[in-house]
Amino acid sequence: MDSGPRSAEAAGPGAPGPSLIPPLRAVVRLRRRVCLLRKRRVPPPGPAPAPADPPQFFTFDSPEPPSRTPRKRRRRSRVVLYPETSRKCRPRAERRSRAQRCLLLLVAIVGFQVLNAIENLDDNAQRYDLDGLEKALQRAVFGQPAAVARIVALLRDYLATHVHSRPLLLALHGPSGVGKSHVGRLLARHFRAVLEDGALVLQYHARHHCPRPRAAQGCRDELARLVADVAERAEAEEKTPLLVLDDAERMPPALLDELHGLLQPQRAHRFRSAVYVLLSSQGGAEITHFVLQNASRGPPARPDGAPRAEEELRAGLRALLVRAHPLWQAAAIVPFLLLDRRDVVSCFRDEMAAEGFFPEQARAELLAAQLQYYRVAGREFAVTGCKQVVASVNLL
Structure with missing residues (x-):
């Protein structure tokens, strides 16, 4: 019964008591577990990296670039399918396209250029006052409404621009007394007034400037010199001259050859912009026959009968005149019909x-x-x- 106290006394005063043994055992177990964890995390063999000392002063060295992380791929949006029965509405960004704005700007620029060109054509034609010329011819020339309309239309088309590839040749044909010379004088008077320079209008009468006893070569040289002077002066003033040649049926072949050469497009630029008016009674018999034949037939059954008949008359006159000289091939023939009472x-x-x-x-x-x-x-x-x-x- 006394064994317990005896054993405690036998252990001596320096031995730990029974209440300290369990905590000691717990500490030992924790230490062993920490040692095992350290052994599992042993670093690889090799020299240990030296710790980087922080810089003692400021430097401009660029820091190391950060490591790039792989970018995530952007998912493509699916195509939006519109139902067939619903109303399609485009996104706002697609409606306001820059290409559409550029296209509208281009169309506006082209339209402005076209409008400016049309206005320039009108300005060039207004210089010659063709409306006033038409009124003067209609008032002073009797019985030739078709001829007056054709002359004004040809002049209006030719004088719409200043630069031309070849001159305009008007050939006025008809019997005696129908108004050819009168029209030539009216044209010369009008162009002298609108051009404000009488030197740009040349009136050449074959009966006066080149009589029969005179040599044809001399007449040809004189005509070439007169036309060259007028063309040079007109080019300097940027205007279109007028050359009226009366009694063309009396011109020798040398003069017709000179006129034919002046009409060629390969001549100098100053000779390409000009209006030639030839007055001739050649083809007067054919025109007389045409008028009398159509008067006996009565008025045409269709409205386009008269223009078609006049076109046939011009074609017949051209075929007749070309056989005499090739000059008439490039001419705009204007027939003058007979005058009634x-x-x-x-x-x-x-x-x-x-x-x-x-x-x-x-x-x-x-x-x-x-x-x-x-x-x-x-x-x-x-x-x-x-x-x-x-x-x-x-x-x-």
Whole structure:
């Protein structure tokens, strides 16, 4: 029964008591576990990296670039499928496209350039006052509405621009007294007024400038010199000159050859911009036959009958004139038809007013009755036109 106290006493005063043994055992177990964990994390063999000392002063060395991490691929958006029955609405960014704005700007620029070109054409044509010329011809030339309209239309198309590839050749053909020379004088007067320079208008009469006894070569050299002077002056002033050549049927072949050479596009640039007006009675018999034949047939059954007949007349005249000289191949032929009695009366009244007489209708009809006429299908066409009007009025 006394063994317990004895054993405690036998252990001595320096031995630990029984209450300290379990904590000691727990500490020992923890130490062993820490040692095992350290042994598992042993570093690889090799020299240990020296610890980097922090810089003692400021440097501009760039820091090491950070390691790039792989970028994630962007998922492509799926195509939006619109139902067939619903209304398709495009995104706002697609509606406001820059390409569409550039296209609209380009269209606006092209439209502005076209409008500017049209205005330049109008400005160049207004210099010659073709509207005033048309009114003057309609007022002073009787019985030739188709010829006047064709002359003005050809001049309007040619004078719309200043730069041309070849000159314009107007060939006015018809019998005597139908108004060819009168139209030539009106054209010369009008161009002198609008060009403000009489040197840009040349009137050449074959009967006066080149009579038959004179050598044809001399006439050719003189005509070439006159045309060269006019063309050079017109080029300096940037204007289109007018050259009226009357009595073309009296011109020798040398003069026609010179005119044909002036119309070629390979000539100098100053010769390409010009208007030539040839007045000739060649083809007068064919025009007379055409007028009398169409007067006997009566009015055309269709509205386009008259223009088609005039086109056939121009084609027949061209074929006839080309056989005489190739100059007429490049000409715009304008036929002048016969004048009926009413037109001759108008010529008498106009001449009486110009001479200071009162243009009385009865007196003009009395003077017109003294002339000779072709009488076909109830109509009367003057044989000599208004050729004898001036002489008859001078006798008053």
